[in-house]
Amino acid sequence: MTAKNPTAALASADFRSDTVTRPSAAMRAAIAAAEVADDVLDGDPTVGRLEAVGAAFLGKPAALFVPSGTMANQLAVGVWTQPGEEVILEERAHILSFESGALGALHGCQSRTLPGDGGAMDLDLVAAAIRPDFIHCPNTGLVAVEQTHMSSGGRVIPEAYLAELGALCREHDLPLHMDGARLAHAAVATGRPAADFTRHVDSVSLCLSKGLGAPVGSLVAGDEDFIERARFLRKRFGGWMRQSGILAAAGLMALEENVERLAEDHALARAVAATLDAHASLSAPPASIETNLVLCDVTPTPAAADAAALAERLGEHGVRVMALSPNTLRFVTHLDVAPLHNEQLRMALEAILGPPETTS
Numbered sequence: 001m002t003a004k005n006p007t008a009a010l011a012s013a014d015f016r017s018d019t020v021t022r023p024s025a026a027m028r029a030a031i032a033a034a035e036v037a038d039d040v041l042d043g044d045p046t047v048g049r050l051e052a053v054g055a056a057f058l059g060k061p062a063a064l065f066v067p068s069g070t071m072a073n074q075l076a077v078g079v080w081t082q083p084g085e086e087v088i089l090e091e092r093a094h095i096l097s098f099e100s101g102a103l104g105a106l107h108g109c110q111s112r113t114l115p116g117d118g119g120a121m122d123l124d125l126v127a128a129a130i131r132p133d134f135i136h137c138p139n140t141g142l143v144a145v146e147q148t149h150m151s152s153g154g155r156v157i158p159e160a161y162l163a164e165l166g167a168l169c170r171e172h173d174l175p176l177h178m179d180g181a182r183l184a185h186a187a188v189a190t191g192r193p194a195a196d197f198t199r200h201v202d203s204v205s206l207c208l209s210k211g212l213g214a215p216v217g218s219l220v221a222g223d224e225d226f227i228e229r230a231r232f233l234r235k236r237f238g239g240w241m242r243q244s245g246i247l248a249a250a251g252l253m254a255l256e257e258n259v260e261r262l263a264e265d266h267a268l269a270r271a272v273a274a275t276l277d278a279h280a281s282l283s284a285p286p287a288s289i290e291t292n293l294v295l296c297d298v299t300p301t302p303a304a305a306d307a308a309a310l311a312e313r314l315g316e317h318g319v320r321v322m323a324l325s326p327n328t329l330r331f332v333t334h335l336d337v338a339p340l341h342n343e344q345l346r347m348a349l350e351a352i353l354g355p356p357e358t359t360s
């Protein structure tokens with residue numbers, strides 16, 4: 001288990017995203033030492049190792065290394081769908097809201113969105129949303145699910161739910177894709193192997209450059225046939241890379257050394273929530289925190305008219321945080337924040353809002 005980045009103590013308290021981590025000295029050394037070759041012409045040996053380790057981690061026969069989580073998800077959409085088809089997904093899914101309209105722009109697909117509880121769509125609603133074989137209707141091409149679910153604050157989608165969703169999809173001969181950007185967090189939070197979640201889905205993506213601390217890269221995994229088609233689309237999307245072993249070396253270290261330590265991020269997220277929740281104008285119940293994301297409801301005060309205003313005031317105290325909506329702040333814990341940054345947050349809030357009025 002790798003310790004927190006030694007440089008974390010020197011950085012500002014950057015809670016905006018788990019994408020902000022900088023590679024540790026050990027990771028930079030692994031990058032420098034990576035054995036490489038032209039991945040297109042000959043296959044890069046380090047990329048090959050990462051794809052093998054990644055496939056095993058994800059419980060799938062094969063995996064493909066790609067530049068980003070967005071590309072990983074969109075390769076899956078491209079493999080599974082035809083233009084004019086419909087993708088069923090939760091209404092706040094990353095694939096829908098934060099991938100620049102790729103469903104329509106790249107694949108000619110439309111979305112069928114459903115409400116979810118912590119990202120889990122009601123199974124009766126999913127069943128009802130699957131289109132009949134009728135000439136006037138689009139075909140349903142794909143169902144997608146997000147693990148953990150970012151917009152609900154990193155909630156874990158339970159394996160039992162995935163088993164039922166997977167069975168429903170198989171009954172209708174529909175592929176099921178998991179946006180597993182933070183699947184490793186779900187595995188650590190539940191103490192279950194990632195493969196327990198992925199055995200119910202046909203394809204899965206995993207981000208190496210978020211909580212796992214690599215500077216670049218994601219994996220997409222599935223069976224050999226899926227990967228062969230994804231490889232073709234990766235070339236079409238311009239995502240084919242050459243001596244990418246220098247990136248894969250970081251990804252390997254991320255997978256081999258930075259998974260178990262996510263438990264520290266989850267504990268810190270609960271501590272951050274407690275710091276926030278102690279203030280009457282802020283609500284982030286620590287008991288609701290499952291992984292590394294904290295969504296905090298902000299009630300307007302004379303000191304901060306809305307979430308953006310509070311984010312700006314915190315920034316003046318060296319605490320960086322994202323306003324997701326006028327009344328929601330997002331705090332994300334990762335390799336480059338430590339308990340001392342929670343202390344910095346506590347002092348900043350006290351300076352802005354006054355001493356905590358409640359205890360949680």
Ligand SMILES: Cc1ncc(COP(=O)(O)O)c(C=O)c1O
Binds near residue numbers: 067071094179218
């Ligand atoms: C749930 C989820 N899926 C996919 C992505 C896309 O990852 P990338 O930024 O590498 O494209 C993100 C990024 O924040 C995410 O949070």
